[in-house]
Amino acid sequence: MQTAKRDIAVSMTGISKRFGPVRALQNANLEIARGSILGLVGQNGAGKSTIIKVLAGIIKPDSGSIVINGETVTSLTPASVEKLGVHFIHQDRLLVPTATVGEAVFLGHEIGLGPFVSRRGMERRAADLLKRFFGMELPAGTLVKDLTTAQQKVVQITRALAQKASVLVLDEPTAALVKREVDSLFDVLRRLRDDGIAVVFISHYMQEIEKLCDRVTVMRNGTDVGTVDPRQTPIDEIIAMMIARDVGEMFPKRSVTLGAPVLEVSNLRLGGSFDNIGFNVRAGEIVGLTGLLGSGAKEIVQCLFGLKTADGGQIKVEGREVALSTPVKAVRDGIAMLPEDRRAHGVALGLSVRENISLASLRRYSKSGLVSRGAENQAVDSLIKELSIKTPHRDALVRELSGGNQQKVAIAKWLSCQSRVYVLDEPTVAVDVGAKVEIYNLLNRLAGEGAAILLLSSDLLELVGVCDRVLVVYRGRLAGSFSGSAMNSDALLAASSGARSNIDGVAA
Amino acid sequence: MSVSTNDTTAKVSLRGFLAKYSVLIAFAAIVIFFSVASPTFLTPANLFNVLVNNVVMLAIVALGLTIVISSGGIDLSVGVSVDMASMIFVMLLAAGYSGVVGVAGGLGAALIVGVLNAILITRLNISPFLATLGVLFIGQSTQQLATSGGQPIYLTSGYAADQFNAIARTALFGMPTPVIVLIVLVVAVHVLLHRSVFGRYVQAMGAQPGVAWYSGIRVPRELSMVHVLCALLAGVTGILLSATVKSYVPLSGNAFLLDAIGATFIGTTLSRERKPSVIGTLLGVLLLAIVKNGLLLVGWNFYWQQVGIGVLVFLVLAASFGLRRAAH
Secondary structure (H helix, E strand, O other), rough: OOHHHHHEEEEEEEEEEEEEEEEEEEEEEEEEOOHHHHEEEEEOOOOOOHHHHHOOOOOOOOEEEEEEOOOOOOOOOOHHHHHOOOEEEEOOOOOOOOOEEEHHHHHOOOEEEEEOOOOHHHHHHHHHHHHHHHOOOOOOEEEEHOOOHHHHHHHHHHHHHOOOOOEEEEEEEOOOOOHHHHHHHHHHHHHHHOOOOEEEOOOOHHHHHHHHOOEEEEOOOOOOEEEEOOOOOHHHHHHHHHOOOOHHHHHOOOOOOOOOEEEEEEEEEEEEEEEEEEEEOOOOOOOEEEEEOOOOOHHHHHHHHHOOOOOOEEEEEEOOOOOOOHHHHHHHHEEEEEOOOOOHHHOOOEEEHHHHHHHHHHHHHHHHOOHHHHHHHHHHHHHHHHHHOOOOOOOHHHHHHHHHHHHHHHHHHHHHHHEEEEEEEEEOOOOOOOHHHHHHHHHHHHHHHOOOOEEOOOHHHHHHHHEEEEEEOOOOOOEEOOOOOOOOHHHHHHHHHOOOOOOHHHHO | OOOOOHHHHHHHHHHHHHHHHHHHHHHHHHHHHHHHOOOOOOOHHHHHHHHHHHHHHHHHHHHHHHHHOOOOOOOHHHHHHHHHHHHHHHHHOOOOOOHHHHHHHHHHHHHHHHHHHHHHEEEEOOOOOHHHHHHHHHHHHHHHHHHHOOOOOOOOOHHHHHHHHHHHHOEEEOOEEHHHHHHHHHHHHHHHHHHEHHHHHHHHHHHHHHHHHEEEEEHHHHHHHHHHHHHHHHHHHHHHHHHHOEEEOOOOHHHHHHHHHHOOOOHHHHOOOOOOHHHHHHHHHHHHHHHHHHHEEEEEEEEHHHHHHHHHHHHHHHHHHHHHHOOO
8 A cells, every 4th residue: 555644634444324224334444545536436335325425424324433634523514524624526416506606616605794795706716716726717607507517517626625625525426427528527636636635536437437546445235345456457356346246035036938029119319318229128028228327228218208209210019109209198008107206206195095006097997087986996906905015095195105115006007007018217216125026026027917128227236136138328329238147237337337348239 | 093091192183183174163163253243144144145245256266276276286367267257248248249148258258368378387388376477467457458447347237237137136946046056066176176087187286297297197288177177167257246246347356366265275274185175165265255244244344354364364274284283
């Protein structure tokens, strides 16, 4: 280790944190050196964000010690950690869109006299800082919302620098950036490193880690499994460190009998998001779809449910070409969608289990526009039983159910509709492990009954465990199709971070 | 729940009971109070007067607002729909057209207001609050332009008056026609909102618009229907209003707006999820009507009546919210 003791800006040792039965962190360590860029990598749920939230004072650890700039700190709060010079650039932009650049840079630390804010002073200081650090010149009074995403990142970094940051933590800063912007951001970060600032860079893109970082700490299952020099360690080796091998019997096995293609996508294109996407999903098949944030995988799924309209290409359901311009048409064409944001799009919390389940299929239970409560109750009761939805009764509000059971209600809605194609967008986010297994079982059963299932997920273990085949999207293109023994998390992770591709394997 | 002698449990459930039925309790208390305070309050003649003059027209407007509020929106232009229907109806009769043509024309005018709202909200994606506020301004000016600065039109005798009387002064089975109209509309809107597929869609849009859209519901179409229905119901009130007062007085419809909103929200206290309902709205309208009438009988003037209603709405809502929070 070439960094001497005095160069350590932040040292976290033996950090543990439990959330109920879940051990988010177990004896995890993180050491951040001055004048160096540290990469932090790990799968979803490995504990990356938890340890960063501990450092940010958002989560209180159960045990462990934190030393910042040689000082042992006991209770951190978001405000006190900023005072210590540790600043965070979070993934989602946290700038006020209607603020000017000056206001954004000095938000919470306004320049002025007493209660009066000197707007011109702030604009001038902000312009100075932007020019000095980044050589960036913006017209005076530019609004945040008129900046590009990369410029907004720079403004956020400037905000940290204006407050004398000595440690800068960036969570997935490149997710929404294009290549050129990534390059200029990297230049900025290197300059900061050379000025002696400690930079922590969290990313899923292994190429970026390799290009930018001096060291990389790998996390798995809530602990740090090693810190290596990414320039001397092959990416494959780092990926191997990230992946847990104990998948266990979380994923129920099933025997597959595939039928005719139910969903056929060819040459699908959406400007700025993806291009030339083609694949089939056959009756009884579970096809996985994955890609990093901004890869276009999400937009593909949205096009398949009419939430976005593709610019070109063809979608067929059971051999019939469909024009999916709205969800209304998608539902009519037999496509079901389990959206990622369950509370906003999946289930109406303020409606009953019954009203939610029958919502997409009310016409089946009605005569001349009036709902036949008998038919509805019967169908709803049988679905509650079939899916073993844990609810006191069919008229209980969905709000009162657990996350997993809410998700089952969302699935029941489409079962009631007898949909042919199921598009699932991160269906197991924020449901506990037990409910996850139940959802996997449900997917297997749906497939067994001849449905075609497309599962968008960023949980690679889940994809490997559940799917017959996984498609990987990288920067808007299909970068690989994996099945059988080729379908393992190493390969998927490598393909989605652009380290390896498997174009030959893509189904025509 | 099992039988519990626990003191706090009993207290909590009592609070829950009070919260749930605060409107009914307030209703009963007010009826008792005015019965004691004024000898005429509980007489059949007075109650009948309240029903015909204070309940029917407000209740029909409130039915429309109940649909709109259920869908998660608002319609600030109901007064315009009332006025437009009233204006066209009266103008057509003044021009010698038959009652049927007059009613059709009046409802047509209200329909146009509803369609305009629907277009602004579903095609131009303007929020219901702002869209209907804009229509309110436009509608008010239109009336003033059409009546040389707001001149009322009185048709107190002759052919037109006969037509008015045919609507407002007739009775069926001993019930005045406007009351019959109200009963029919209450039943129809109740079935529509609480028993029909359309009503279920409206509730879903109100509960979580994203879920409605993701469930394949044609949200723009259903929402258009909601606003057209609301305007048409307000139009019915406009017809009844003109027929009752045998005239068209510009800008008189706005008086219904706030009372109807108040009645609908008083009605939501009946539901645990604070959803509007036809029964709740009807109770809200009755509550407002008897308070107005009672205060008048005990000698309060118009302005103090408004204060009284404001205080009452506060008390009912505060009691319902506060007690319910305490019960949780």
